[in-house]
Amino acid sequence: MTRYLRQVSNKGSVLKKRKKSFKVRNYDPDQATQEKLLSGISQYVGKAIMYDKEMIMEATNDLDELCKIGDSMYKATMYGKVLAIKRTNKDVKEKLSILQKVNHVNLVNLMGISYDADGDRFLVYENAENGSLENWLFPDSEASSDSLAFLSWSQRIHIxxxxxxxxxYMHDHTQQSIVHWDVRERNILVDSNFKAKFANFSTARPVTxxxxxxxxxxxxxxxxLELLSGKRAMETKENGEVVMLYKDxxxxxxxxxxxxxxxxxxIDPKLENCYPLDxxxxxxxxxxxxxxxxxxARPSLAEVVLNLSVLAQSSPKTMHKFSTSKFKTDSIVEVVIPVETR
Known part of the structure; x- marks a missing residue:
């Protein structure tokens, strides 16, 4: 009991110090707003991390364009750690209520928050060094000139x-099932080890x-299909015809x-036939x-994970090109058929 009271006392002194630091810098934020933000992330990050606004500005060189890594996203170094900071003036209460319920290696980790008197919110996330999956699948003209800037077959399967x-995890292993509802390549981030992580939970909500x-x-x-083909989900041909990838x-x-x-x-020509046909x-x-x-009729994510696990185990990390001219279309090909879990 004495140890518990000491912990509570320490937490109280930390909050007082934070409040003082706000006052010194003329922030003195609205107490009700602060409590709402803190309650939204405290269970998720283990403790309430409220970054000082001046620290955010210093880490991003006052939101310099050179620090920008996406729409309203900035790369910053804080406490010796490279982080990603999202600036928004929208209400983040719903997003934080989702983030406090999830904690998984394949979901981007929220490190803390900051805000100012003008209504700007700053969400501080772990940084994914290799950017978004969109940048890898659909690089701009400058990046596409680099023949090494593409994902191998093994990387695609593991991503x-x-x-x-x-x-x-979101569907089946949270206290209340959660859907992301914005599953697309720009919301998949890739870290330095080419591990994929979901980001952007602005449309996520509990399953009803x-x-x-x-x-x-x-x-x-x-x-x-985008990973397999290297094409976008929807493309418009020169004649104006709209092609949906899944129908294609x-x-x-x-x-x-x-x-x-x-x-x-x-299949994506960048792979140059360096993939197992089966x-x-x-x-x-x-x-x-x-x-x-x-x-x-669509499978559950549990069934999808099972099928992809089989594919990942059977996919070698390095592949040699196969000759399409020697391959007979009537040859026997082993195909992993989607299975149902019981």
Whole structure:
């Protein structure tokens, strides 16, 4: 009991010091607002981390464009650690209420928050050194000139497994199931070890019916297709025709006798045939299952994780090119068919 009282006393003195530091810098934030923000993250980060606004400004050189790493995102070094800071003037209460309920290696970690009297909020996250999956799949013209700037087959499979694990955790392993509802390549970040992490929980919300998780599953299937093809989910041709990637794959696989040959032409040319053909067919089959029109027919994330785990284990880290001219389309190909968990 004495130890507990000492801890409470220490916490109180820390809060008083923080309050004093605000007053010295003429911030003196509204107490009710502070309590709301603190209560929103205290359970998640273990303790209330309120960064000083001046520290945020110093770490980002007053929000200098050179520190910008995305829309309203800034790279900063604080306490010797490289972090990512998001600036927003929107209400972050809902986002914080979600973040306090999740803690997973494949979800971006919230380190703390800051705000000012003008209504700006600053959310401080761990930094993902290799940027977004979007930058890797669809680099700009300058980056695309670098032949080394692309993901190998093994990296793509393991990245897919990573964000499948993150979604599976949100759907099935939180006290109340949560859906992300904005599953796309720009919200998948890649760290220095090419581990994928989900970011941007602005649209995440608790599950209220059985159809809600299936929306995430569909979007996940589209992401698999982007990883497989190197194409965007939706593209517009020169004649103005809009092509939906998941429908495009169905056309590719429509004629069974020609499906293998057509799939090879459809797969991302950056891979240069350095991938296991049976693995590519399995991934295409899984993506097709995830993007079925009937939402209830789509697999659960548990089933998706199981299938991707099998693919990851069977995918070698290094691949040699195979000759498409020698490959017979009527050869026997082992395909991992999506399975159901019981």
């Amino acid at each position: 897919a497994l990573d964000f499948a694990n993150g979604l599976h 019916n059985s159809s809600m998780p299936k929306v995430d599953v569909f979007a996940f299937g589209v992401l698999l 794959l169905r056309e590719v696989l429509k004629v069974e006798e020609k499906s293998v040959e057509r799939l090879q032409k459809w 693995g590519a067919l399995s991934l295409a089959a899984l993506a097709t299952t995830c993007t079925q029109e009937n939402a209830q």
